[in-house]
Amino acid sequence: MTKDDELHYCGYVAIIGRPNVGKSTLLNHLLGQKISITSDKPQTTRHRLLGIKTTEHYQIIYVDTPGLHQDHHNAMNRYLNRAAASSLEGVDVIVWLVEALRWTAEDEYVLSTLASSTVPVILAVNKVDKIKDKPTLLPYLQEISTKRSVAEVFPISALTKKNLSELEHRLSQCLPLAVPLFSADQITDRSERFLVAELIREQLIRRLGAELPYRLTVQTEFFETSTDLIQISAIIWVERPGQKAIVIGKQGRMLKIIGQEARKGIESLLEQHVFLQLWVKVKAGWSDDERALRQLGYTE
Numbered sequence: 029m030t031k032d033d034e035l036h037y038c039g040y041v042a043i044i045g046r047p048n049v050g051k052s053t054l055l056n057h058l059l060g061q062k063i064s065i066t067s068d069k070p071q072t073t074r075h076r077l078l079g080i081k082t083t084e085h086y087q088i089i090y091v092d093t094p095g096l097h098q099d100h101h102n103a104m105n106r107y108l109n110r111a112a113a114s115s116l117e118g119v120d121v122i123v124w125l126v127e128a129l130r131w132t133a134e135d136e137y138v139l140s141t142l143a144s145s146t147v148p149v150i151l152a153v154n155k156v157d158k159i160k161d162k163p164t165l166l167p168y169l170q171e172i173s174t175k176r177s178v179a180e181v182f183p184i185s186a187l188t189k190k191n192l193s194e195l196e197h198r199l200s201q202c203l204p205l206a207v208p209l210f211s212a213d214q215i216t217d218r219s220e221r222f223l224v225a226e227l228i229r230e231q232l233i234r235r236l237g238a239e240l241p242y243r244l245t246v247q248t249e250f251f252e253t254s255t256d257l258i259q260i261s262a263i264i265w266v267e268r269p270g271q272k273a274i275v276i277g278k279q280g281r282m283l284k285i286i287g288q289e290a291r292k293g294i295e296s297l298l299e300q301h302v303f304l305q306l307w308v309k310v311k312a313g314w315s316d317d318e319r320a321l322r323q324l325g326y327t328e
């Protein structure tokens with residue numbers, strides 16, 4: 029064993045990028061455990077969330093963030109951008125995630141947000157599994173790496189885990205020498221109540237149409253563990269009675285499916301049987317009301 033082997037490194041790695049680029053998928057697959065919800069709709073992640081990976085020699089504290097976007101029209105959008113931008117403060121390295129062969133105006137916006145960062149930026153070009161014509165990738169990599177000085181470029185697939193261990197190895201080299209900040213068995217800073225509400229919201233996002241997911245939020249109201257079961261009840265807040273009717277569905281069918289699927293995810297997370305009750309309630313205009321947002325857990 030060399031002297032280096034006895035050292036321990038610990039630090040924060042922010043994962044930044046436009047909505048839908050694959051940040052949360054990357055976090056889950058780096059950790060080997062699902063703690064952040066994902067979907068094919070943009071603005072799935074609404075909160076800064078830590079994912080902690082501890083090995084013998086290092087502890088990487090990944091920071092998953094909402095996608096940076098240019099839509100500032102309501103209080104929720106402004107909150108998302110604030111939460112993402114503030115996640116850059118105090119980190120040791122940034123993973124800047126873009127999508128292979130797909131550069132958009134929102135990537136340009138992320139680039140401008142990164143301008144003031146002084147920590148190393150590692151550019152990860154995601155979703156390379158989707159590229160059929162591989163030779164087109166090299167010029168793309170060359171082109172985007174000229175947009176900003178970066179420490180290294182990694183073509184990756186968060187979904188198939190291609191190049192993820194290489195990426196993690198490189199990130200571990202950017203960490204400062206430090207004792208671990210979290211205990212080795214802790215994988216996130218978020219409570220079980222928070223993760224439960226997120227798993228319910230994930231089902232709602234995945235199963236409802238284009239607009240409705242942005243008009244709802246979920247709050248865990250009751251969470252009690254007994255010997256053989258966890259009893260949970262949660263409220264799905266929507267903005268209008270018509271939205272409530274859609275979430276419930278004909279004869280309650282939509283809400284039933286959402287409850288069944290969410291319960292499976294919650295049971296696999298908590299490794300216990302779960303009894304889940306869902307209620308749908310209306311809170312008019314909550315997504316554009318700073319005070320309501322704070323009450324519903326949107327605080328930095």
Ligand SMILES: Nc1nc2c(ncn2[C@@H]2O[C@H](COP(=O)(O)OP(=O)(O)OP(=O)(O)O)[C@@H](O)[C@H]2O)c(=O)[nH]1
Nearest residue numbers: 047048049050051052053067071072073095186187
């Ligand atoms: N083909 C392919 N799809 C991917 C990959 N990574 C993520 N996806 C898909 O891209 C979509 C968005 O993934 P998310 O992880 O939710 O993206 P995000 O960047 O966290 O999005 P926001 O939270 O909305 O900012 C999902 O449908 C993922 O399955 C990848 O490497 N390859």
Ligand SMILES: [Mg+2]
Nearest residue numbers: 051052072073
């Ligand atoms: Mg996300």
